Amino acid sequence: MTGDPTGRHVAVVDLGYGDAGKGTVVDWLCASRPVDAVIRFNGGGQAAHNVVLPDGRAHTFAQFGAGTFHGVPTHLSRFVVVDPLALAGEATHLAGVGLPDALDRVTVDREALLATPYHRAANQAREIARGADRHGSCGMGVGESMSYALAHPDTAPRVGDCLDEGLLRHRLTLLRDRLTAELGPLDAPPVADTVTAFTAFARRVSIVDRSWTTRLLRAGTVVFEGAQGVLLDEWHGFHPYTTWSTTTYGNVDALLAEAGMPGTVTRLGVLRTLTPRHGPGPLVTEDPALRPPERHNGTNAWQGRFRFGHFDTVAHRYALDVTGGVDALALTHLDLVGAHRLRLCEAYDWTDRLPVGPTGNLDRQAALTRRLLASRPSYATDPEPEPDSWVAAVEAALGVPVRLTSHGPTADDKATLSGYRRSTETEPK
Incomplete structure (x- = not known):
C-alpha cells in the first residue's frame, strides 16, 4: 500500500539497482522546503549519494544525509550500519567544502550496528x-x-x-x-x-535511543533517504547479487508505525532514463554501446564495472510490486536524452512482469536470477527510436505520475510537475 501523497514526510527510494540519483533528489527536497531532519533508514558507509551545488562544490554522501549542505540535521536510525571511521573521513571532506560543523548535526540510534x-x-x-x-x-x-x-x-x-x-x-x-x-x-x-x-x-x-526518531516524526517534517536500490533488496533482490539491507519502504513503515503515524508519508521512487548497475548480476537491457559520461561512478576493485542498460520497464515494475507501489516518480538524467540513443524495454523474451515471491525464500530468488541472466530484452521495434516524451513514456509504462524531473546535477537543474511545488522564490531551471 502506498503512503499519503500529501503526507508531510517524504521517503526517497531507488527503484533500480542504485545510482539513480537519490542524493540529488534529497538535496533538492531540502533546498525546496523546510525540512527538520533527514533520516537514513538502511545501508551504511557503502552508500554514495552525489550532490553538486550550483557553485560547483560537491560531496559524495555516505552516512550524512544529502540535505547537509542546507543545514538539515542527519539522524542515523537503528536500521543503519554505522561506520565511525568512515563517518570521520566524510566529515573531513565536508569541512574541506565549507561545512566544518557537520558532525554537530548528527544523531545516531544507540541500537544501530557498528561496522568495524x-x-x-x-x-x-x-x-x-x-x-x-x-x-x-x-x-x-x-x-x-x-x-x-x-x-x-x-x-x-x-x-x-x-x-x-x-x-x-x-x-x-x-x-x-x-x-x-x-x-x-x-x-x-x-x-x-x-x-x-x-x-x-x-x-x-x-547517541540517542529510539524515542528520538518518534519525536522527530511527530514534531516536524522529515525526508527519509534510502540507500542502494529495491532490485538489490536482501529478500526480494536477485540473489546472490544483493545487499544485506532492506531497500524497500519496510523500515520507513516500521519507524512511522512506532511513532503512531502509519502512512503519513509520500513515497517517491527514483529512476534514471537508463538503468545502470554497479558490479555483477542481472542487467537484462545491458548495452555495451551505452557509454554516457559518468563523473561519480566507475569500475573499482570491489564492485567491478559500472554497467549501463536501457530503461528496464520489467525490472522497475517488479520493484513497484515489491514495494507495494509509490505515489510519484522522480526521473533523472534527462540531460542524456538526444545525446545517446536511449531505448525503453517493455518486456523480456518470456514475460512483461516478474513474479513476486514470499519474503525469505532465497532459493526462489536465486532461481529467478538464473532466469534473468538468460533473458533477453524485447523492444517494440528494432531499432526503436527514443520516446518523444520520456515523462509520458515512463508514466504510461509504469502507471505512476512523474512529479520531479532532473536535467543535471544541481537543485537548479530540477523541474517540478504538478504535485511538488518549489517553495523558494525562484523556480528551478
Whole structure:
C-alpha cells in the first residue's frame, strides 16, 4: 500500500539497482522546503549519494544525509550500519567544502550496528575468496556486520557500546577472535586503537535511543533517504547479487508505525532514463554501446564495472510490486536524452512482469536470477527510436505520475510537475 501523497514526510527510494540519483533528489527536497531532519533508514558507509551545488562544490554522501549542505540535521536510525571511521573521513571532506560543523548535526540510534575494521577485513577476505563468482560487494563490511549480528545477536557491537569502553573492548576482542579463528589473520588495526577511535566518535556525536526518531516524526517534517536500490533488496533482490539491507519502504513503515503515524508519508521512487548497475548480476537491457559520461561512478576493485542498460520497464515494475507501489516518480538524467540513443524495454523474451515471491525464500530468488541472466530484452521495434516524451513514456509504462524531473546535477537543474511545488522564490531551471 502506498503512503499519503500529501503526507508531510517524504521517503526517497531507488527503484533500480542504485545510482539513480537519490542524493540529488534529497538535496533538492531540502533546498525546496523546510525540512527538520533527514533520516537514513538502511545501508551504511557503502552508500554514495552525489550532490553538486550550483557553485560547483560537491560531496559524495555516505552516512550524512544529502540535505547537509542546507543545514538539515542527519539522524542515523537503528536500521543503519554505522561506520565511525568512515563517518570521520566524510566529515573531513565536508569541512574541506565549507561545512566544518557537520558532525554537530548528527544523531545516531544507540541500537544501530557498528561496522568495524574487523568486519571490513572479513568482508574483503570472503569476496576475494569467491574469485570469479564475486557478488559485487562494496568491501565496507556492512553485510559482514549484519551476518555477525544474526549469528551473535547478544554480543554484536552496537553504537551504544561506544559509551562504555570496557564493554566495547570486550565485544571487539570477541569479534576479532571469532573472525580470525574462521578466516585466519585479518588486515585490521589492534583492538586498542579501534576502541580509541570509537570512543572518540561517541564523544563527538549525539547517541540517542529510539524515542528520538518518534519525536522527530511527530514534531516536524522529515525526508527519509534510502540507500542502494529495491532490485538489490536482501529478500526480494536477485540473489546472490544483493545487499544485506532492506531497500524497500519496510523500515520507513516500521519507524512511522512506532511513532503512531502509519502512512503519513509520500513515497517517491527514483529512476534514471537508463538503468545502470554497479558490479555483477542481472542487467537484462545491458548495452555495451551505452557509454554516457559518468563523473561519480566507475569500475573499482570491489564492485567491478559500472554497467549501463536501457530503461528496464520489467525490472522497475517488479520493484513497484515489491514495494507495494509509490505515489510519484522522480526521473533523472534527462540531460542524456538526444545525446545517446536511449531505448525503453517493455518486456523480456518470456514475460512483461516478474513474479513476486514470499519474503525469505532465497532459493526462489536465486532461481529467478538464473532466469534473468538468460533473458533477453524485447523492444517494440528494432531499432526503436527514443520516446518523444520520456515523462509520458515512463508514466504510461509504469502507471505512476512523474512529479520531479532532473536535467543535471544541481537543485537548479530540477523541474517540478504538478504535485511538488518549489517553495523558494525562484523556480528551478
